[in-house]
Amino acid sequence: MAVILNILPVIVTVVLLAKLLTIGRRPKNLPPGPPTIPILGNLHLMPTRDAHLQFEKWAREYGPVYSLILGTKVMIVLSSDKAVKELLDKKSNMYSHRQEMYLGQTLCSGDLRILMMGYTPRWRMCRKMVHTLLNISAAKSYVPYQMLENKQMLFDILNTPERAMYHVRRYTNSLTTTMVFGWRSETYDDPKMMQLFDGFGEFAELNQTGAAGLMDFFPIIRYLPDFLLPARVKAKELHKKEKALYLGHWLKAKQDTLNGTITRCFSEDLVEAQKTEGFDDDQAAYISGTLLEAGSDTTSSTLYAFIQAMVLYPEVQKRAQEIIDRVIGDKRLPTMDDEQDLQYIRQIMKEALRWMPTTIMGAVPHAVTKDDYYDGYLIPANAGVVNNVWAIHMDPARHPEPRKFNPDRYENDFQSLGDAAANPDYTKRDQFTFGAGRRICPGIHVAERSLFLGISRILWAFDIKPYVDAQGNTILPDQEKLTQGFVCQPEEFKCTITPRSEARKQIVINEWQQAQDECIDPVTKQWKVNPLGPARSRKA
Template identity: 35%
Template sequence: MSYSLFPTLLAVLSVWLVLRLRKVGSRERDLPPGPPTLPLLGNLLEFPTSKIYIQFSKWAKSYGDIFSLKIGPTTVVVLSDPKIIRECLDVHGATTSSRPFFYVNELISNNCEIGFMEYGPTWRNLRRAAHDVLSAEACVKYIPIQRAEAFRLMYDLLERPQQFTTHIYRYAASVIFSVIYGIHCPEFENTFIREFYDVTAEFDKVLKPGFAPPVEWFPILRHIPERWAPWKRICKAIRTQQRKLFFTLLDLCEENMKNGTRNGCFMESVIDRQAEYSFDRELLGYFGAGILEGGTDTTSVYLQSFVGCVVANPAIQARAQAEIDHVIGSKRCPEPDDFEHLPYLQALVKEVHRYCPVTPLAVPHATIADERIGNYVIPKGSTIFMNTWAINRHEDYYDNPHIFDPERYMQSEFGTKPDVDTSAFRNDMIFGAGRRICPGKHLASTSITLNAMNLLWAFNFLPAKDLHTGEQKKIDLNDAEDFDCEIVPRSAEKADMIRAQFVVAKSTFELFDRRVPVTAS
């Protein structure tokens, strides 16, 4: 080849590269609409780093119930309509059920956790195992430990009401520890619970936008040496901390099985069928941990929101208590079957889900192939967000959606306006959609209904008073995880029944208490 051709080839290559780079960050023609983009960056600079669902909801009002963002060369699609969600995530679940690649998760767990794992044969095996031990039928056998822990929660609130947040955290975690590993944690401190929440808090930090560079969108950044990337060192430390806890729990479960001290917990069944599920030890350890993480947060955050909502709405609290008193009376504690006879309490539980969704954006999906939704094409490798917050506050669906009002669910199953087409609405939308819907939804729902009945049957929840002015503190229901309140037993008789039931519950705990030391050390 003549050297005289090199300048021409270099010029052609330069033009091609410029044209190629000009397309990076720009919205393809068949994508849903969205905010204007910048060359190379797309919408990166305006992508929110906190309460993402609020900005997404604002964009939905401007660009529609399906809109797109460009983050460098990658695509984000946000869905804010039940029909679109059903078509995209349910009907087309074969291509929209993966998870976005998350580099920090790879550094920490090597993508072994079921919640973040990409769609494929390994995930399907994990999902089948989760369904086998968390189906509605399988969860019936876990009700005794859930009831015993619910009585323990009432007892703790009776004895130390000022620590109600800690008691809720302990309850939610101890139920899941008991169900999964057969381990009861009677206290928050000096148990696996404290170590679990410490690990989870560190992991949550690295999941937040802005912790690390946008490696997923600009893969070249993953090659930054660790000495110049403190976030990589943090991920390595979290990995060590996680593995110590997760595999200690697995070791204890296996040891108890060998010693003949089974108690029917979740992981015993999975270990028995390890070969059937094609699990190696790595998958076993992360499988139990993934269910543990998903189940604990959902219940604890919901119960805090529930308490916040009844504190902020005393008339609603009084109406629910009147219904409970009429059905249950004052001579006995609530039973699981009582919930179906409490329509207003059912409406209250649904309204808390609507007003304070535990996961406003759910966990994002990802496409493994191009998918057409209506007039739009969602490209392979796109990230899909399901904006339940926007749906729950949609003025086309709900009357006065920004007002907390359980009465809406007394008028219709989904709380919507009379003329709304609810064919695509689902009561379990709070747990996600498609093939990625939360496998622990039955367990979580039982915990929620048991405690909703118990807490309002047993206690009055009152606003806390300012120590200086004596005035009642107001609660922001948009941030119902951080508030103070006063918790007072509704009668001396109910307080006595709580203490008596807690004594009875100890017999259930014995099956779990005798298996391991109470500390994680």
């Protein structure tokens, strides 16, 4: 007995060490992937910048479905249209969950952010409400909002073209605040708008750090004190500021709704849903707030990418302007009624989404709820599943010369973005920027109209050319330099934007002046009379 007691600690130590050394190994039945090392798995190989390039490289090396072992967790990476269709779309009941994201969801978001919420009854309730705001019939009703904000964007670009990126951001943000909360953003310099963009930038950056990954992949680290985990302290501070912003927006909209003074918007319906579903103001604030951040950032990023493409591919711009001139002429701006006659503009829109995808790696990974098999490989329960958008878009077999901006790829594609995403033939899907399955971006219909109006009207009104410095040197942007984070866009660049003619310049000025006279209160800068009809009073 004494001998047994003496060797027992040795046995326990050996067993624990053996168990520890299994962490980081790739089980034989998982999809292939890069070589692992004990404990870390593939964590040491994860890039700190431009992860999309490494994920694309691994796809070419290990195939359209490969695996990464990240500490204690498994990540499956889908890098083909076929795999995305067969798993995320066709098996969406299994592939719509999320892995636990301690820093992003628990600390930064108080477990309230829909984007990172697991596939739970609460998520399904939130998603159902969001669908009422953004379904295709609702999207059509918001066109008057889009038309107004678009006219201001054109006017702002005309006056300060060097701030085009900020004018595009104001356009998409103001549209979103109107749809969600019932008020518009008159200027990009509005402190609350700047806080939104800066805050989401901080959120994305923080969640890309090594500390975020370590706390997710090695949960034991969470027991360390705050002074050893500065990322955790920063996450809590960020949540406090973000929650205050979103709660302030929501409570104002809620009170305006109860008073019957709100401009028609999503918050009206959210007030009613709160009564029946019983969720608190914090959850309502994050339902509406995360809609605001999603609608403000992704569409503006695509429009900014489009402007860069016009700088780098002048032949595309010239052809588009010739078509617009033939269809529209020089006496009026394009409208949504012109969409069917401007197929080449739609091709440019789709190519911008493909060439510079904003959700470059599918934003946030899906997770599978139970064991599944694909091509003979195990996809284990609780594994994260990445929609590797960049690799799919840059697959030369799918898109020859993928880094060339070529709208002719979509010459015979007359599908809406939503119809293409739902097409049962995965080879007929146009692009994957909006995600897949039940996690597909619900704003796809609104975004399509905002992008068409933005692209067609910018091309109608302006010439976009490279920047020329004081020494006469032409400065071209680098199309490979992208911002980092969940949502990316080209790094800020200089270009020259000028009105195509004096007559078109005057039309831009007149259209905005008329819109202000007819629609906007001169003091509040908000809608005088809402085009969607009067608010519904809830006081009774």
